Amino acid sequence: MKMNRRKILSLIGISPAVLAGSPVLAAKDNKKKAAPAEVKLTALNPRGIPPPITLIPMAPRLATLEGKTVYLVSDGFPGADHFLDQVAKWFKNNMPSVTTEYRLKAGGFADDDPKLFAEIKTKGNAVIMAIGH
Amino acid sequence: MVTIAFKDLALTNCAKRGMPLQRIAFTPHPVWGKTDEQMYAYLEGNDPVSGKPLMKEVVDSLTRPLTAEESKTGIVTPPTGAPTFTDTADSLQQYFLDNGMTDTMPIIIPTQEKVDAMLKGTSHKPDEVVGKMTPAQGAFPPWSYTVQQVAVNAVMAGATPEYFPTILAIASTGISALFSSTNSLVSAAVINGPIRDKLTMNYGIGAMGPFNQPNATIGRAWTLMSRNLDGGGICGETYMGSQGNVINYSNLIIPENEKDSPWPPFHVQKGFKPEENVISFFFGFCITQGQGGKGLGVKPIPLYHQAMSANVAPFASLFGALFLLDPLVANGLGDLGYKTKEQLGDWLQKNTTVVVKDVKSMLFSGLPRGPEAASLTDDSVIPKWSRLDAFNFVVVGGQTNPYHQLANMSYRVSASIDKWA
Numbered sequence: 001m002k003m004n005r006r007k008i009l010s011l012i013g014i015s016p017a018v019l020a021g022s023p024v025l026a027a028k029d030n031k032k033k034a035a036p037a038e039v040k041l042t043a044l045n046p047r048g049i050p051p052p053i054t055l056i057p058m059a060p061r062l063a064t065l066e067g068k069t070v071y072l073v074s075d076g077f078p079g080a081d082h083f084l085d086q087v088a089k090w091f092k093n094n095m096p097s098v099t100t101e102y103r104l105k106a107g108g109f110a111d112d113d114p115k116l117f118a119e120i121k122t123k124g125n126a127v128i129m130a131i132g133h
Numbered sequence: 134m135v136t137i138a139f140k141d142l143a144l145t146n147c148a149k150r151g152m153p154l155q156r157i158a159f160t161p162h163p164v165w166g167k168t169d170e171q172m173y174a175y176l177e178g179n180d181p182v183s184g185k186p187l188m189k190e191v192v193d194s195l196t197r198p199l200t201a202e203e204s205k206t207g208i209v210t211p212p213t214g215a216p217t218f219t220d221t222a223d224s225l226q227q228y229f230l231d232n233g234m235t236d237t238m239p240i241i242i243p244t245q246e247k248v249d250a251m252l253k254g255t256s257h258k259p260d261e262v263v264g265k266m267t268p269a270q271g272a273f274p275p276w277s278y279t280v281q282q283v284a285v286n287a288v289m290a291g292a293t294p295e296y297f298p299t300i301l302a303i304a305s306t307g308i309s310a311l312f313s314s315t316n317s318l319v320s321a322a323v324i325n326g327p328i329r330d331k332l333t334m335n336y337g338i339g340a341m342g343p344f345n346q347p348n349a350t351i352g353r354a355w356t357l358m359s360r361n362l363d364g365g366g367i368c369g370e371t372y373m374g375s376q377g378n379v380i381n382y383s384n385l386i387i388p389e390n391e392k393d394s395p396w397p398p399f400h401v402q403k404g405f406k407p408e409e410n411v412i413s414f415f416f417g418f419c420i421t422q423g424q425g426g427k428g429l430g431v432k433p434i435p436l437y438h439q440a441m442s443a444n445v446a447p448f449a450s451l452f453g454a455l456f457l458l459d460p461l462v463a464n465g466l467g468d469l470g471y472k473t474k475e476q477l478g479d480w481l482q483k484n485t486t487v488v489v490k491d492v493k494s495m496l497f498s499g500l501p502r503g504p505e506a507a508s509l510t511d512d513s514v515i516p517k518w519s520r521l522d523a524f525n526f527v528v529v530g531g532q533t534n535p536y537h538q539l540a541n542m543s544y545r546v547s548a549s550i551d552k553w554a
Contacts, residue, residue: 038221041221041244042217042218042219043219043225043243044217044243044244045215045218046234046282046285046362047213048277048282048364050211050213051275051277052210053210055152055207056150056151058152058156058204061197061198062196064196079164082164082172083134085169086169086175087134089173090188109272110271128195129134131136131160132135132136132162132164133315
């Protein structure tokens with residue numbers, strides 16, 4: 001490693017600026033005499049380019065859930081299966097004419113499951129997806 | 134139905150997916166770890182956002198006729214702010230901070246002059262599209278960005294134009310350092326080739342500490358890009374790490390100590406030539422120290438491989454293992470007979486074992502799939518990782534002691550730095 005005079009002075013605890021006459025201190029003195037006008041800068045935006053969003057209209061609603069089949073779809077996070085068991089139980093207790101069908105969505109939480117959604121379109125009337133953690 | 138902890142994420146992500154008025158009913162958080170009775174009580178209670186009975190809201194959501202707004206079609210362009218901001222340096226610092234465009238520490242103000250200087254570090258044109266990035270693949274629509282937008286972030290991080298090709302190589306992969314998961318994940322990048330010396334990167338004493346400008350600012354630029362180029366790093370929305378991770382400030386930037394290693398460098402393992410400049414990416418849970426492990430007290434040569442196996446055993450097999458070996462450890466392993474990294478990986482894969490019943494009780498560790506799975510019993514002893522390439526080794530450090538660190542991280546991809554010069 002190269003050792004210059006500045007490094008050696010620093011090693012023994014002496015600021016090189018003290019020996020050389022500190023320009024930092026000199027600048028502080030000048031500031032006391034006349035505060036410079038505040039300079040304005042123009043900064044560039046660091047953000048990237050988000051894609052345009054295509055609005056997707058929501059599916060038509062049902063007039064009632066009575067007598068209908070509701071798919072309960074887990075996104076695969078821990079606890080979602082047990083939670084949806086309780087949702088099924090709630091329907092059984094409160095809206096017994098509703099048929100519930102539990103399914104675990106295939107793949108990771110962000111993956112599509114075209115086979116499942118095709119099944120729901122054919123055999124189901126509504127879907128509740130859950131939940132998080 | 135979504136738990137309240139994910140409210141902002143659910144609402145904003147539905148909007149980004151073109152369903153800004155998606156009907157969502159919220160439950161208390163969490164459901165994981167709650168009893169059936171506790172979860173049923175959630176259903177009998179109120180939605181914590183609307184204050185209305187939860188299941189009534191669910192039923193209403195499925196039966197209430199759609200409004201005109203909910204049936205709307207068309208295309209919306211999300212705003213990202215003005216192309217430039219003009220103010221005093223202090224006010225600009227505050228503006229960047231307030232608008233979530235920093236890592237919360239002061240930045241270098243990215244003036245046109247500084248950005249132009251940064252752009253001189255590459256032969257690529259400022260308006261060239263570098264790539265696409267998202268805070269989580271599949272979950273959020275990816276954003277795109279140009280060479281100039283990468284340069285703005287590089288300036289903010291305190292990088293110099295000489296570092297810019299490396300930063301562009303990072304950007305070209307689209308890998309966010311702030312991956313949105315509740316797991317508070319971290320990212321690492323291993324740098325190989327002559328560029329390490331050209332940039333005077335530190336691969337010796339304190340290589341992974343805050344002691345070297347290229348190591349630090351290249352890593353910081355990655356974090357800033359991960360906030361600004363893809364809309365990431367917004368807590369509760371595009372960042373969900375429950376506890377967060379201090380490594381996300383500047384990430385693990387690891388120039389390999391090629392000259393003191395007994396083995397070929399990492400990028401050569403991946404098919405590159407030694408003279409090529411390459412950055413290789415890792416991703417996973419975190420990093421920990423390997424001192425004090427089994428076998429390290431053995432003389433004259435400590436049994437490093439045994440310590441490595443013991444240290445890596447508790448890791449989740451969802452991710453692999455990245456071993457960061459001081460050259461003293463790497464050369465010691467060479468003396469023990471491990472003449473290649475592959476040979477060492479092979480030993481670790483075969484000897485780092487687990488009992489099947491223990492795997493079944495673990496999170497983020499899985500059992501093997503395929504025909505061999507059929508013959509397993511709860512008492513079967515199996516390798517914790519079924520794949521040899523789960524283990525990766527990089528030599529880094531200044532040989533002040535034969536130490537190693539290890540990360541529960543998987544290799545993702547390698548990218549050419551030279552391509553961006």
